[in-house]
Amino acid sequence: TLFPYTTLFRSAKATKEKEEEATRYEEYEKFCLDNNREKTRSIKKGSEKVEKLSADIEQADADVAQMAKDIGVLDGDISTWEMESKEAAYTREKGKAEFDKAHGELTESISAVERAVDTIKAGPKTGFVQTSLLELSSQSRVPESARRAIMSFIQKPDTETQLMQDAMEMGSSPGGPATFEGQSGGVLSMVEGLGEKFEEQREEVEKEETTEKNANEMLQADFADQLEGANKNREKKAAFKAQRETEKADASG
Numbered sequence: 001t002l003f004p005y006t007t008l009f010r011s012a013k014a015t016k017e018k019e020e021e022a023t024r025y026e027e028y029e030k031f032c033l034d035n036n037r038e039k040t041r042s043i044k045k046g047s048e049k050v051e052k053l054s055a056d057i058e059q060a061d062a063d064v065a066q067m068a069k070d071i072g073v074l075d076g077d078i079s080t081w082e083m084e085s086k087e088a089a090y091t092r093e094k095g096k097a098e099f100d101k102a103h104g105e106l107t108e109s110i111s112a113v114e115r116a117v118d119t120i121k122a123g124p125k126t127g128f129v130q131t132s133l134l135e136l137s138s139q140s141r142v143p144e145s146a147r148r149a150i151m152s153f154i155q156k157p158d159t160e161t162q163l164m165q166d167a168m169e170m171g172s173s174p175g176g177p178a179t180f181e182g183q184s185g186g187v188l189s190m191v192e193g194l195g196e197k198f199e200e201q202r203e204e205v206e207k208e209e210t211t212e213k214n215a216n217e218m219l220q221a222d223f224a225d226q227l228e229g230a231n232k233n234r235e236k237k238a239a240f241k242a243q244r245e246t247e248k249a250d251a252s253g
Contacts, residue, residue: 053251060248067241074234078227085223092216099209106202109139113195120188130154136191141201146194153187 112135119132136142137150 056251057248060244060251063244064241064248067237067244070237071234071241074230074237078230078234081223081226081230085220085227088216088219088223092212095212096209099205102205103202103209105139105141106198106205109136109141110195110198110202112136112139113191113198116191117188117195120191133187133191136194141198142194146190149190150187 112132116132116136119128122128133150133154137147137154142150
């Protein structure tokens with residue numbers, strides 16, 4: 001009479017064990033699935049990280065290469081502008097020296113003309129007509145034709161006496177400065193003409209000097225602006241290049 005109950009109990013126990021085994025299997029299967037998913041996510045994340053690091057390294061290489069190229073161009077520009085600035089400064093220095101020489105010669109020639117004119121107008125009694133004309137003819141700015149005319153005039157036996165004789169032959173009073181000035185004729189006119197020419201030439205070289213000086217100052221200011229901008233730009237690119245090289249090293253491990 002107990003057999004049915006025993007059989008029933010065993011059947012229930014077996015059923016429970018199967019259910020528990022099924023539950024454990026499901027849990028294990030779920031664990032495996034979850035574990036596989038986590039591994040897959042980890043692998044994917046790892047792959048993505050590797051890809052990102054590779055991309056970062058590649059971009060860093062590209063940035064470093066571009067900065068090196070830009071810096072090379074800037075170095076070339078800086079070198080060129082520095083050389084051109086020095087050449088312009090040398091040309092200006094040379095031009096200033098030429099101006100000083102020309103201006104000095106013209107100023108001295110004008111002074112010599114003024115002394116010669118004053119001497120001629122003062123009359124022969126001063127005894128300095130020949131001396132002042134010799135001084136004038138020695139000036140480098142006096143044209144060769146004028147120098148020959150002056151030398152021809154002063155090579156007469158006695159310049160003052162000749163002028164006085166010329167005045168006497170024309171019936172003029174030999175003693176006064178006005179008479180002497182009048183009889184010096186072409187010589188005085190030529191000397192005064194030289195003075196006017198020298199004045200014009202001096203004014204012209206002064207204008208040219210002012211123009212060249214202003215042009216050089218503007219040019220040097222442009223060079224200074226270009227060099228300042230290029231050097232600042234170079235510093236920025238050099239700093240970025242160094243930064244990207246460090247970031248590449250960090251990414252490479």
